[in-house]
Amino acid sequence: MNDPLTNGLNPVQSEAVDARWAVVLTRQLRQGPARVWTALTDPHGLAGWTPYTADRDLSTPGPANLTMTDGSSGAPLDGTVLTAQPPYLLEHHWGEDVLRWELVESGGGTLLTLRHTTSRRAELASFAAGWHLCLDTLDLLLAGTPRKPVVGERARDFGWAELEARYREVLTA
Numbered sequence: 001m002n003d004p005l006t007n008g009l010n011p012v013q014s015e016a017v018d019a020r021w022a023v024v025l026t027r028q029l030r031q032g033p034a035r036v037w038t039a040l041t042d043p044h045g046l047a048g049w050t051p052y053t054a055d056r057d058l059s060t061p062g063p064a065n066l067t068m069t070d071g072s073s074g075a076p077l078d079g080t081v082l083t084a085q086p087p088y089l090l091e092h093h094w095g096e097d098v099l100r101w102e103l104v105e106s107g108g109g110t111l112l113t114l115r116h117t118t119s120r121r122a123e124l125a126s127f128a129a130g131w132h133l134c135l136d137t138l139d140l141l142l143a144g145t146p147r148k149p150v151v152g153e154r155a156r157d158f159g160w161a162e163l164e165a166r167y168r169e170v171l172t173a
Helices: 033-040 043-047 120-143 150-156 162-172
Strands: 010-017 020-029 051-053 065-068 076-078 081-085 089-094 097-106 109-118
Touching: 010 120, 010 162, 020 120, 033 043, 033 097, 033 109, 033 120, 043 051, 076 089, 081 109, 109 120, 120 150, 120 162, 150 162
Parallel strands: none
Antiparallel strands: 010 020, 020 109, 051 065, 065 076, 081 089, 089 097, 097 109
């Protein structure tokens, strides 16, 4: 792998959610919940680390459009914010999937838990690997050493395939 942050896997698990599945990742971040919250909700902050940006700030419930920035279709996806409890809980649609971001003050920083719920169980390891790289980029961004987002084909240069295989092993064990 070309990125030192990807040397270990994030704690991960999968869980059944009604007729769907969720991959659950946790990551300890060095910054407090307020800084992490801004990166999760501000369209400019999102553009620095996620595979999408939003047409509005996501810190309040209601409709939003998310536009993919990873080289895939530029068509807007439903990004409806279902729950926003600054700076600790954000839940929103990502197309047909639901992303739930939970932030807890921990060790002077934030314990972030991402629950990505989808109907595509076979893609849980793929989502885990992609979010792993995005969270690496978020950590760098929050530390003041931003890099270009690692999304789409660019992720392959940062060890996405190896991460996906390792997450698949963990999630199918």
